[in-house]
Amino acid sequence: MKQFYLKTKICEFEKVKGFCEAFKIGKGDLIFVSNATYENYFAGEVEGASVINYRKYGSGEPTDLMVEGIYKDIKDLSYNRVIAIGGGTILDIAKLFALENVSPVVDLYEGKLEIVKTKQLILVPTTCGTGSEVTNISILELTTKHTKMGLAVEELYADTAVLIPELLEGLPFKFFATSSIDALIHAIESFTSPKANEFTKMFSLKAMKIILEAYKIIAKEGEDARKTLLGDLLIASTFAGIAFGNAGCAAVHAMSYPLGAAYHVPHGEANYAIFTGVYKTYQILNPNGSIVGLNHYLAEILACQPEEVYEEIEKLLNHIIPKKSLREYGVKEEELEVFTETVMTKQGRLMANNYVPLDSNYVLTIYKGLY
Numbered sequence: 001m002k003q004f005y006l007k008t009k010i011c012e013f014e015k016v017k018g019f020c021e022a023f024k025i026g027k028g029d030l031i032f033v034s035n036a037t038y039e040n041y042f043a044g045e046v047e048g049a050s051v052i053n054y055r056k057y058g059s060g061e062p063t064d065l066m067v068e069g070i071y072k073d074i075k076d077l078s079y080n081r082v083i084a085i086g087g088g089t090i091l092d093i094a095k096l097f098a099l100e101n102v103s104p105v106v107d108l109y110e111g112k113l114e115i116v117k118t119k120q121l122i123l124v125p126t127t128c129g130t131g132s133e134v135t136n137i138s139i140l141e142l143t144t145k146h147t148k149m150g151l152a153v154e155e156l157y158a159d160t161a162v163l164i165p166e167l168l169e170g171l172p173f174k175f176f177a178t179s180s181i182d183a184l185i186h187a188i189e190s191f192t193s194p195k196a197n198e199f200t201k202m203f204s205l206k207a208m209k210i211i212l213e214a215y216k217i218i219a220k221e222g223e224d225a226r227k228t229l230l231g232d233l234l235i236a237s238t239f240a241g242i243a244f245g246n247a248g249c250a251a252v253h254a255m256s257y258p259l260g261a262a263y264h265v266p267h268g269e270a271n272y273a274i275f276t277g278v279y280k281t282y283q284i285l286n287p288n289g290s291i292v293g294l295n296h297y298l299a300e301i302l303a304c305q306p307e308e309v310y311e312e313i314e315k316l317l318n319h320i321i322p323k324k325s326l327r328e329y330g331v332k333e334e335e336l337e338v339f340t341e342t343v344m345t346k347q348g349r350l351m352a353n354n355y356v357p358l359d360s361n362y363v364l365t366i367y368k369g370l371y
């Protein structure tokens with residue numbers, strides 16, 4: 001049985017200049033980058049490349065509308081390499097542009113287009129969260145279907161992931177917070193996934209430790225303390241990406257999607273809103289599986305008893321981002337059943353990785369508890 005796979009070559013550069021020189025970026029390259037990142041780091045370094053300011057196609061989580069807007073503008077360009085520099089949104093979108101057939105993107109997600117990778121793909125994260133640079137998954141909000149869907153195929157792996165801590169220096173604290181919490185939850189969900197194994201768990205555990213130790217420093221010294229930790233967190237989020245790319249994420253992600261889609265809550269924050277509700281339920285349903293190892297490991301880092309970890313982790317994470325109830329996001333109680341229905345019918349890919357199978361009653365009960 002397959003245990004572990006990593007197709008992507010991982011490179012690290014201290015500075016953007018070193019990356020541009022080593023990769024000889026220029027003619028034949030299609031670069032997705034925000035205007036601000038381009039001006040600050042890439043201007044003068046990428047002569048001859050086609051540069052697309054992806055921000056002009058929308059902000060927030062990736063949608064089918066963004067993909068179609070970009071497709072319309074670039075479909076006549078000729079390029080051999082796609083280079084995406086940014087957060088999870090543009091990394092996920094860029095993966096699609098390494099394929100021969102991109103549009104209509106809803107058809108691509110519904111398996112109606114042939115998936116053929118024809119371009120080289122280089123992904124350069126500017127947040128410490130999604131791990132998208134090392135996974136074969138692209139998540140899109142399909143606006144016509146009112147849900148997020150993931151497309152996960154071999155062809156979506158990047159050829160190269162490039163880690164450049166310099167690019168995270170300007171990341172505002174809020175984005176640092178939501179992206180790193182997302183990475184922490186990737187590490188935790190992949191650890192308790194039934195697909196986890198010794199290879200994936202090694203990456204999960206190391207990612208958890210780096211992120212939580214960083215949070216302890218930030219809780220003590222304040223937001224600016226993160227600036228010396230960016231390189232570590234970039235590695236941690238890539239580790240978490242490797243772990244969940246192999247073992248999968250689960251109910252926390254599945255249940256956060258309706259919240260993110262309906263109320264535009266940032267992905268990492270939506271995950272945090274759901275996280276302890278799911279794990280406290282897992283703990284009740286099966287206190288004797290891999291959650292034992294997780295709780296002991298977290299207890300050691302948090303200096304608490306294993307039975308206190310979910311309270312303690314919340315106390316620590318509240319220094320990074322305040323936990324809100326679903327009600328505080330504007331969710332109405334009657335929507336919880338709709339959310340549950342969406343999770344049960346559209347998020348089977350993720351729900352298959354739950355530590356304990358969760359039926360619609362459990363999902364609704366968790367939502368109600370978080371309401």
Ligand SMILES: [Fe+2]
Nearest residue numbers: 130182186267
């Ligand atoms: Fe995530």
